[in-house]
Amino acid sequence: MQPMGIRAACVAAAATSVAIIAIVGATSxxxxxxxxxxxxVALQSDQSTPLAKMKADYRRxxxxxxxxxxxxxxxxxxxxKKLFFDTRLSAANILSxxxxxxxxxxxxxxQPTGVGHGMxxxxxxxxxxxxxxxxxxxxxxxxxxxxxEQALGPIRADVEMNLPVDQLIEKLKGIDGYRPxxxxxxxxxxxxxxxxxxxxxxxxxxxxxxxxxxxxxxxGDETAISQEAARGFVLFNTKARCVDCHSGWNFTxxxxxxxxxxxxxxxxxxxxxxIEKMKFAFKTPGLREISLRGPYMHDGSVPTLQAVMxxxxxxxxxxxxxxxxxxPLSLSKQESADLVAFMKTLNSDLAPTxxxxxxx
Amino acid sequence: MKPFxxxxxxxxxxxxxxAYAAQVSISQKGKVFSQTELAVKKGDVVMFVNDxxxxxxxxxxxxxxxxxxxxxxxxxxxPFTFNNAGETVITCAIHPxxxxxxxxxx
Numbered sequence: 001m002q003p004m005g006i007r008a009a010c011v012a013a014a015a016t017s018v019a020i021i022a023i024v025g026a027t028s029x030x031x032x033x034x035x036x037x038x039x040x041v042a043l044q045s046d047q048s049t050p051l052a053k054m055k056a057d058y059r060r061x062x063x064x065x066x067x068x069x070x071x072x073x074x075x076x077x078x079x080x081k082k083l084f085f086d087t088r089l090s091a092a093n094i095l096s097x098x099x100x101x102x103x104x105x106x107x108x109x110x111q112p113t114g115v116g117h118g119m120x121x122x123x124x125x126x127x128x129x130x131x132x133x134x135x136x137x138x139x140x141x142x143x144x145x146x147x148x149e150q151a152l153g154p155i156r157a158d159v160e161m162n163l164p165v166d167q168l169i170e171k172l173k174g175i176d177g178y179r180p181x182x183x184x185x186x187x188x189x190x191x192x193x194x195x196x197x198x199x200x201x202x203x204x205x206x207x208x209x210x211x212x213x214x215x216x217x218x219x220g221d222e223t224a225i226s227q228e229a230a231r232g233f234v235l236f237n238t239k240a241r242c243v244d245c246h247s248g249w250n251f252t253x254x255x256x257x258x259x260x261x262x263x264x265x266x267x268x269x270x271x272x273x274x275i276e277k278m279k280f281a282f283k284t285p286g287l288r289e290i291s292l293r294g295p296y297m298h299d300g301s302v303p304t305l306q307a308v309m310x311x312x313x314x315x316x317x318x319x320x321x322x323x324x325x326x327x328p329l330s331l332s333k334q335e336s337a338d339l340v341a342f343m344k345t346l347n348s349d350l351a352p353t354x355x356x357x358x359x360x
Numbered sequence: 361m362k363p364f365x366x367x368x369x370x371x372x373x374x375x376x377x378x379a380y381a382a383q384v385s386i387s388q389k390g391k392v393f394s395q396t397e398l399a400v401k402k403g404d405v406v407m408f409v410n411d412x413x414x415x416x417x418x419x420x421x422x423x424x425x426x427x428x429x430x431x432x433x434x435x436x437x438x439p440f441t442f443n444n445a446g447e448t449v450i451t452c453a454i455h456p457x458x459x460x461x462x463x464x465x466x
Contacts, residue, residue, distance in 0.1 A: 137456045253391065255455040272453040275431045277415050281454070324414055 054237045055218040060249050064133045064205055070148060070198045072205070076185045080203025082178075082356045083196060088171060090161035092117060097154065097200065100126035103353035106292035107207060112300025117162035123265060125300040130289055133205035136254045140282045140298045141268045147201035152193060165193050172196070177359020209288040210348035217345065225345045232342025235335055240312070242339070244325040251287035251346070257323040258282075260316015261297055269321075279321035291344045305343055309336040383439075386460065387411045388418075388432075388452070393460040401465050402445050409437045415454065422448040425464065 066072045083089060085098045095117070100109045107128040109115070114122040124140050132138070132147055144150035154160040155168060163171070172178050172191050179191065186195040214233075216224035225233075236242045247253050256268040258280040268278040282298040296302040302311055313336060315328040331339070382404045387394040389411040400406060408418045410432045419428040424444035432438055442448065442464045452458040 142456060253455065254457050255391070256453070268453070272417075272419070272428070274428060275417055275453055277417075277431055277454055 051234065054233070057243075057247065058214070058218055058249050058251075060211070060215055061134070064208055066133070066202070066205060067146070067148075070201060072202060073185065075181075076199055076202045077206050078203075078356075079181045079185050080199035080201070082181070082358055083200050084203050085356055086358050088175070088358075089155050089163060089168065090117070091163045091167075095161050097151075100154070100160075101129045103207075103350070106130065106289040106350075108293050110294075112295050114160070116160040117158065120159060122159060124298050125295070127285060128289065128293055129204050129207050130209050131207075131250045131286055133208060134250050135252075137283065141271050142256060142283055143271045147204055148194075148197045151197040151200040151204075168196070169193065175359050181359065209346075210350060212288070212346050212348040214342075214345040215348075226341060228338050228341040229345045230342075231335075232338035232340070235331070235339055236342055239335070240329055240331060240339055241325060242312075245284045245323075246287055252284045254283065256281040256283055257325065258319070258321040259297075259312075259326050260318070260322045261299070261301065261311070262317060263299060263301075265299065267298065276320050277323070280319075281321065281323075287343060288346050289348065289350065291347055292350075305340045306336065309339055383407060385409055385437075388416045388458065391452075391455045391458060393450075393458055396460060398460060398462045399465065400442055400462060402443060403441065404464075405439050405441050406462070407437050407439050408432065410434055416458075417453040418450060419453050420448050420450045422446070424448070425462075428453070 064072075083097075084101075085096050087093050087096045087099070089096060100114045101107045102109055104110075107130045109126045111126070113124055114126040116122050127140060135147070138144040138147060138150040139153075144153060152165060152168075155163050156165050169191055172182075182189075182191045182195060182199075185199065186192070189195050213224040214229075217230070236246075245253050245255065245257055256278060258267075258277065259282075261280070263280055266279050268281040268283075269275070272278050291305060294304060296305070296308050302308050309331065312326070313329045313331045316322060316326055382401065383406075384398065384400060384404065385407045386398065387409050391412065391414075398406070408416075408429065410416045411434075413434050415434065416432045417429065418432065418438060418440065420426060424446045425442055425448040427440055429438045429440060442462065445464045445466045448462040448464060450460040450462060
């Protein structure tokens, strides 16, 4: 485990006297309908209130998890950052991991779908790497079980960076400046596919969202978010049922769902055939920094957060594979607006990321 | 032999065969298995019971006990017989954070 202060601001220890909030006029039995008329949120001292319990599920972890077989070191993360931003990891020398996972766009690329080798458009949107350290399965269809497993995939994919692994090794060995860096971090292996993957994965794990207004709010700062956003949080957990999939501090269950989008891409069903519910199913994305990461969905087909809410409100295409959690929500315009306001409180004050000096 | 007697004998034989294998039940609730680790013997049957409100799946790609029980609707129970010794990691293809390690002894 590594303190989150590597990139992100250190997470404050749990406040000792957290002001607990309850919904005025709403009880546990009527929370599901809360938001139909704008409700007021006020301070209460009872820690057993439904809202307080909801908040408890979203507390930030204090440390970043690193796997036992690839522990963190400053030198390894530094090497990984150089590799991540080095365009020489592509056949054409113009694409790096950072081209599609750019800090300028919330660690995505701001495009509906990625752009790969030869400027060819890819089939799916570039997912963010923010908080990937906390992920348990990777890629939109879950075909990678770890960041180490994922790291080399786009480099060697002919439609992405198009650099076969043997050529990648040869190329890096030909750059004098990389050799001592690899020798220092991986003295027994040097430049190898496994060490490249481990270094990139280690750097990626340091990309963690900073504290957001939402974090301050659940820790007791009542002024941190608006009343509109506070109502949106309650809706998120009740009537809108977003929490069924967007759960936990990073707002994802790391699971796969068909949310009823029109698409010919069958998603996870290609990886795990024979399960109806996996047709058109894609991994639930986390929601941290979400308003910086549009357009939305696996194919970038939904331009704004308001349009996302419109989709979920309609319930998408009713088909056998559609998740049982997806159904029309009957949200009012105000409720949809409240939910969008809430999601915007998940943006942190991301510090600028400096470009590394690359070995020559 | 009369058909009725034959049916009774076959039923008895089937009952005798299964009597030697233990059956363990694992619940899926709240998107977790009721246990994270399980020890069984070769030939034992594990019954997976979906006590959740969502569809689940039970599968493993571990060598020796590779299987996929397909979609498992809420309320449905599905059995799997572990016929090979070794360690088997089981997950749900829909909710891969669900994990169960089954150690199968000879």
